[in-house]
Amino acid sequence: MKARTKFQHQVVAANGRLLPITEKQTEWAFRHTVKHYAFRTPSGQTTCLDCGHRWNETKAKHCTCPNCNAKLTLKDTLCRKVDEKSYFSVITTQDGFQVQRIFRINVYYRKGENAWTSVYEIARYWLDENGKTALTALQRTMGRYLDSFLYGSGLELRNDNYVYQHIADCYVCPNYTVLPKLRRNGLKGTFADIAPQKLMKALLSDSRVETILKNGRKQDLKHLIDNPRDLDFCWPSYKIVLRRKYRITDMGIWVDYLRMLGRCGKDLHNAHYVCPADLKAEHDKFQNKVRILQEQEKRKEQMKRARENEVRFRELKGKFFGLEFTDGTIVVRVLDSVEAYYNEGNALHHCVGQCEYYLKPNTLVFSARIEDKRVETVELSLETFKVLQSRGVCNQSTEYHDRIIKLVSKNVSLIRKRMVA
Template structure:
């Protein structure tokens, strides 16, 4: 868009006079930001940095030094002969009264036996005035489900922050690294903001850290992952701040803040002390997290069983009113004994033993269903449902709802004795 205010005219004018940094940024990014890869098969390794081949004998623990260009490569087993990389890099500088963050996009294309091709262009500038106002000079950023590209000329752009502690990602990208020659104003350096910044974008750091001492502490403690997490989940960081301080005192780096916060929630659930370094600084976070998940699941299962027991007691009276006329009903063919379930507790036991939903789906409260249990000695074989409207067998299920070798025999035995059910029903 065209500049409209005095500030925008001033920023755009200074932007057009900025020194060219593309060659400097590319030379640095080739070494420090782009990955140095080698693709290996049994007979050769291709160095993507120069396109040349060398013997796999030079590879040690998936690492190698290219004998042609001297690049230190990370070697992958692959038959690929081409590659592509895309990174954002940034540099910070002071121009007049403005703190300026300049962002560059780098594309690299690699092919066997060819020198790599690199493309770099400046895509975004943040001009931050002394009063904290940010003026954006950028190319148009098209971002959607299908596309993420920069195009057009460097112009004044506007956008609105989605929420207080984060700017819209359309014109605030996260750079892979900041150039080591970056300069920040003294008031920003005082908060620990320099070229080593990680976890958040430079704009987020300049905007948020001066307003939030806890974020400043995280930055100076190099808790970069927690710092990035605090942008979107400030309330969570506030809630667990004493535990975070314990981590910092013990020089414990939280590398997966999502899992770590979930882990603290599990500690709270299990009534553990989240101000004790033994709990909040686990040597193996995933293992400790999974162990507490298993404990919580066991507790929930116990609570569910207790809930079922209480519900069974509450439903027992209604069940007796519906099905007491069938109590004592049983028949056998000499091997298999079929009997009616006579209490809600028996439904619970039947469901647990057979691993099906006879209790969960409250079959004991269905007025038109009669539930029978087929057994050999004391072993439960199948659970049978008979319709009291039609006196037909609705279903007969073994363990995990599977048919057993006795399925047809059980069906035949129930059909043979259906008159016993009819007699109980009409009594």
């Protein structure tokens, strides 16, 4: 990609002046970013793949080479070679730019030989003092693998994409160099598993990130940088957290908890809610409240939709309205409105309303009651005139079950008359 803007021309000029990686940085990457092995045969003879030294080892999983003092992972195997690879970054400055240089190290272990390495520079992220970013990198080939790079293509201006961003979130070589503005804004020590390019860009462009970092909240900052919408949402509440010196045990749970507080109409500027003594318990408490609100909204939506079906319901069942019969104790009457179906279902904890029985054209639903107390809900087929089901509380049968079915069956003639009327 050709440089078109002044910024890109400055990046291209600085790109050609960067010095090669040092031997010390390569050695650090070899020691800290890849695994180190010792191969052990069934006889107990152990070989360090770093230096080729051999000795007998009795430990189970890990050991230290007596020759080079490397900490090794023991593998019981007859294999003679293994390869490792990893990505690491060198943070430096060049011509007033902050640069993250991303390298790939390949390590080749051969039994009885010294390990040897090859290092390739894959990409460079360039940032100016305002957080403006450019990328110079190797070209990628077509393919499904992340590390499919053309190593002879040269480090040129490229369009950024998820592959370069992914490999940029890697090990960072210590003793890095940063711009004075970044140092002023609090960047020092480790990056705490935060992608370096994201952290530096945020520090240069967002004062909120500077505030969080200077308060030593790197774990909180990692979540908020990875989820910028959460930072926008919770920042007023998070300032209360900083003032109260409240420690958030789980940032993801805390942000979800805030969203549920807002859902329940609570004040997100009140320290009583924002800084709970037991975050998990309060999170679970408001989760239950939100679930209840959602169920209420769902019922309201169902009732709204049901009222829209009231005309259709009256066309289907209007001729049966007012139908009622009794044996002196039990009174069975037709449900004569959509709302009555929902009230019946809510009272007896079954789904006669939610499953829209009022729109079934070939059945009729009755409420069986004793002294106006609901006992069972009865569904009758208008084709066979037989009781399809009769359900009490939570779909259970009651002591009046058989008596109710008998009463309905006895009065089928009244239903037939309504049908032909």
